[in-house]
Every structure is written in structure tokens, then in C-alpha cells.
Amino acid sequence: MLEQRYKLGFVGIGLMGRPLVLRLLQAGYAVRVWNRDPEKTHPVAEAGAEVCGSVAELVRATDVTILCLADTAAVEQVVVQQVLNYGGSGKLLIDLSSIDPETTRRLARELKAACGMAWVDAPVSGGTAGAEQGTLAIMAGGDAADIAVAREVLRPLYSRLTHMGLVGSGQTTKICNQMIVSCNVLAIAEMMALAKAAGVDAAKIPEALAGGFADSKPLQIVGPEMAAECFEPVKWRVKTLLKDLNMAVELAAKQGSAVPMSGLAAQLMQLHGSRGFLEQDPATLVKQYLQS
Numbered sequence: 001m002l003e004q005r006y007k008l009g010f011v012g013i014g015l016m017g018r019p020l021v022l023r024l025l026q027a028g029y030a031v032r033v034w035n036r037d038p039e040k041t042h043p044v045a046e047a048g049a050e051v052c053g054s055v056a057e058l059v060r061a062t063d064v065t066i067l068c069l070a071d072t073a074a075v076e077q078v079v080v081q082q083v084l085n086y087g088g089s090g091k092l093l094i095d096l097s098s099i100d101p102e103t104t105r106r107l108a109r110e111l112k113a114a115c116g117m118a119w120v121d122a123p124v125s126g127g128t129a130g131a132e133q134g135t136l137a138i139m140a141g142g143d144a145a146d147i148a149v150a151r152e153v154l155r156p157l158y159s160r161l162t163h164m165g166l167v168g169s170g171q172t173t174k175i176c177n178q179m180i181v182s183c184n185v186l187a188i189a190e191m192m193a194l195a196k197a198a199g200v201d202a203a204k205i206p207e208a209l210a211g212g213f214a215d216s217k218p219l220q221i222v223g224p225e226m227a228a229e230c231f232e233p234v235k236w237r238v239k240t241l242l243k244d245l246n247m248a249v250e251l252a253a254k255q256g257s258a259v260p261m262s263g264l265a266a267q268l269m270q271l272h273g274s275r276g277f278l279e280q281d282p283a284t285l286v287k288q289y290l291q292s
Contacts, residue, residue, distance in 0.1 A: 006153055008032070009062035011055055011078060013040045015236065016096070016124070017068040019131040020157055022047055027156035034058050055082035064092045064153055071243055072099040079107050089116030094150050096138075098123045098178070098244055101171040101251065104141075108167045118143065119167055120150045123174035124158070125181075127221070128235045135159040139177070141170035175251055178244035179262045184218045185241070185282050186265050192226040193289030202227040225283035229290075238285070239278040242269040 006029075010021050013035040021044045024031050033049045034057075035041050041051045052058040055078055059065050065083060069075050075097050083093060093111060095104070101121075108119035120142035130136040138154065138161040140147055147163045154161065164173045195202040206223035209215050225231060245266035252259040268288070277284050 006064050006149070007062040008153065009034070009052070009058040009065045010049075010068065011035070011058065011065065012068035012070075012074075012097070013044055014068065014070070015128055015234070016131050018043060019128060020068060020096070021049055023131070023134050023156045025049060029153075029156075032058050032062055056086045059083050059086040059091075063090070064094060064149065066094045066096060066153075068096040069099075070097070070240075072103050075099050076103060076107060079111060083117070084111060084114045087111060087115040087117030091115075091117045092120065092146055092149055093117055094120045094122050094153065096122055096124055098174050098240075098247075099171060100247055101168040101175070104171050105168040118146045120146050121167055121170040122150055122154065122161070123170055125174070125177050129221070131157070138162070139164050139170045139173035141165055141167045141172075143167075172251070175244060175248045178241065179248050179259065179265075181218060182241045182245050182265045182269065183261050184216055185222055186268055186285060188219055188222055189226060189285035190289055192223060192286050193291070196227075197291055222281075222283040225281070226286040229286070231281045231284050234279070234281045236282060237278065238269060238273050238280055238282050241282055242266065242273055242278070245269055 008024060008029050009032045010017065011034050013021060013033060021031055021033060025048050031049045032052050033041050033044055034052045034055050045051050059082065067075055067078065069078065075095060104121045111117050111119055120140055122138050122140040124136040124138050126136040134156055136158045138158045140150055140161055140163055151161055164170050192202050192205065195205055203224065206220050209219060245262055248259060248262045249266055272285055272288055
């Protein structure tokens with residue numbers, strides 16, 4: 001049984017949060033949880049998590065507060081309205097969400113000034129499969145001592161955690177990750193539709209390309225779904241990739257960098273989303289290219 005060094009709180013029981021909490025519970029941690037929609041806490045409560053009535057209650061009762069929220073606005077709302085007033089010196093906030101780096105740095109400064117609570121930004125890559133299997137890649141920003149705590153607490157969740165630098169650097173790295181993922185998925189969608197139109201058995205494409213230079217985890221995940229035109233269950237969402245691509249374009253503008261491929265990807269993702277696919281799996285991107 002795990003030696004209980006830290007009391008954990010987890011905010012955000014969504015597609016990623018649910019399997020992450022389950023893994024923490026399986027590792028022996030006692031975990032308090034909160035979610036905006038209380039019904040989503042039922043599966044983790046049944047597994048042993050303690051449901052809190054508010055984020056404030058959760059923060060007061062724990063040493064480490066872990067956030068796994070949808071976007072920058074959600075993180076800012078929770079931190080400003082709840083965590084700032086109830087955190088304390090010696091406590092740590094770990095943000096697994098993928099949000100704006102500059103907002104991350106500002107919120108970390110405000111949290112430290114208000115109550116002495118430290119911040120580690122630790123966005124993840126690997127999707128729901130990685131969350132379920134504990135094989136996520138985590139890119140983290142923060143002070144070395146705080147990163148050491150994050151490494152220990154999050155160990156049941158990752159196969160690799162890389163300290164990228166100061167607070168905010170984890171979020172910047174995640175944006176870079178999503179630029180590659182998004183452009184890759186869009187190229188896979190084009191390719192799979194072309195293969196079908198040309199009479200190739202598209203279902204064999206992922207197997208045929210496995211191990212070659214064109215292979216990738218996205219190909220092995222979304223390729224079969226695109227070939228079969230089977231997009232359920234939803235494992236990640238178009239709106240998530242769109243959010244991250246928009247952050248990439250904004251970051252590039254601030255840095256004076258050119259990101260033409262990611263800019264085009266953002267436009268194509270926006271087009272797809274505007275057609276009713278924001279809540280759908282990115283595998284549905286193939287629908288933009290399939291011949292009717």
C-alpha cells in the first residue's frame with residue numbers, strides 16, 4: 001500500500017479526469033473530488049473518492065489540488081473564485097489542463113501572493129487511452145522542488161514527466177505538441193479519404209504504414225476509425241484541438257513567428273466545428289474529404 005504523504009484533491013471529472021482519478025485511487029491515494037456537474041463524480045465516488053461540496057472545501061482539506069479543466073476561462077474562474085482564498089503556504093496546485101501560458105504565469109503569481117500556494121503547470125498528452133493505462137507524457141513547468149512533488153503525486157499517471165522550465169513552460173510545450181497532433185490528424189483525414197476514393201482498402205493503411213516514417217500514434221488511433229467511419233465513443237473532441245490551435249496562433253503572433261501550417265489547420269478545424277462537430281471526435285475530420 002502506498003505511504004500516504006499527500007492529501008489529494010482533484011477538480012474536473014471529465015473524459016480525462018475520470019480515468020486519472022481512478023488510477024490515483026488504485027495506487028492507494030485518498031482523493032477528494034469536485035466537479036461542476038455532480039453526476040459525473042458518481043463513478044469515482046463508487047471507486048472510493050470523497051465528493052466535496054465546493055472547490056473551497058476541497059482546497060482546505062488537501063495538500064495538493066489537481067485541476068483538469070476544459071480551458072483557460074474555467075481554470076481562471078476556479079482559481080480566482082475558490083483557490084486564492086483557501087490555499088495556503090506549503091500547498092501545491094498542479095494544473096493538468098491545457099491553457100494559455102501567459103495566463104498560467106499570471107495566475108501562479110497571484111496565487112503565490114495571495115496565500116503562498118505554489119503552482120506547477122503539467123499538461124498531458126496521450127488521450128484517454130494514456131490516462132487509463134497510466135502512460136501519459138507530461139510536460140511540466142515550475143520550481144524544481146514543486147516538480148519533485150508533482151513527479152511523486154502523478155507517478156501513477158505517466159510514463160514520462162519532463163521538467164521544461166519555469167511556470168508556463170509546460171503549457172508552451174503542450175501547444176507545440178498540439179500543433180504536431182492537429183496537423184497530423186488533418187493530413188491523415190485527407191489521406192484516408194483519398195485512399196478510399198482511389199479504391200484502396202483504407203482499413204489496411206495503418207497496418208501497412210506501421211513502423212515506417214509515416215507512422216504515428218494518431219494514425220493508429222484515428223486511422224481505423226476514419227476507415228470504418230465509426231466515431232463513437234468520443235475519446236477527445238474537435239473543440240479541444242481547435243482551442244489549442246488558436247493558442248498556437250496567438251502565441252506565434254506574440255513571438256513574431258510564422259506558423260502557416262498550424263494557422264491553416266486552425267481554419268480547417270474551425271470550419272469543421274462550425275458544421276456541428278465541436279463536441280465530436282477528431283476522427284470525424286475525414287467527413288470533410290469523403291465523397292458523398
